[in-house]
Amino acid sequence: MRRFLLIAGLCALLPGAAVCAQERAAEPKAPKAAVKAKGKANGEAPAPLERWNRMTPEERKQALAKLPPERRRELQQKLQQYRNLPPEQRQQLGERYKAFSQLPPEQQNRARELFRQFNSLPEDRRPMVKQEYEQLRAMPEAERNERMNNEAFRSRYTPAEQQMLRDLSQTFGSSR
Numbered sequence: 001m002r003r004f005l006l007i008a009g010l011c012a013l014l015p016g017a018a019v020c021a022q023e024r025a026a027e028p029k030a031p032k033a034a035v036k037a038k039g040k041a042n043g044e045a046p047a048p049l050e051r052w053n054r055m056t057p058e059e060r061k062q063a064l065a066k067l068p069p070e071r072r073r074e075l076q077q078k079l080q081q082y083r084n085l086p087p088e089q090r091q092q093l094g095e096r097y098k099a100f101s102q103l104p105p106e107q108q109n110r111a112r113e114l115f116r117q118f119n120s121l122p123e124d125r126r127p128m129v130k131q132e133y134e135q136l137r138a139m140p141e142a143e144r145n146e147r148m149n150n151e152a153f154r155s156r157y158t159p160a161e162q163q164m165l166r167d168l169s170q171t172f173g174s175s176r
């Protein structure tokens with residue numbers, strides 16, 4: 001659940017990370033191939049976090065100063081959560097971010113909306129919906145559709161939750 005919420009938070013905070021990236025735009029950069037090779041070799045962070053990690057403390061301070069106080073606190077909190085993840089979870093998050101960033105802009109916007117909907121669910125419903133999503137995601141499409149159309153599924157989830165699970169499954173497809 002933490003990973004799901006973290007990726008949702010990171011996706012929501014990407015515009016803030018873009019501010020950080022603008023700080024680096026004027027500086028000479030390492031060749032992309034070298035950066036990509038380094039990232040692949042040690043499970044580096046998603047691109048905005050890589051840029052953030054390459055900034056000097058002064059550059060980070062300047063980038064954060066440009067953000068509204070609440071946004072700055074949110075970004076700092078998400079960055080700390082990211083740093084506290086075990087390396088394999090960071091790598092998995094990087095892979096999910098990469099998959100997200102490859103979606104067309106309209107699907108990225110839809111995914112952000114779905115994350116907001118998920119986060120607006122009551123606390124007691126989130127684990128159940130998250131677990132169902134993970135199970136659906138692991139299924140082939142035909143099996144997933146069969147499960148979503150059965151009575152047990154419909155009786156367990158509200159119509160809004162059912163739609164959210166359908167939309168998440170369509171947007172992010174299968175993990176296979």
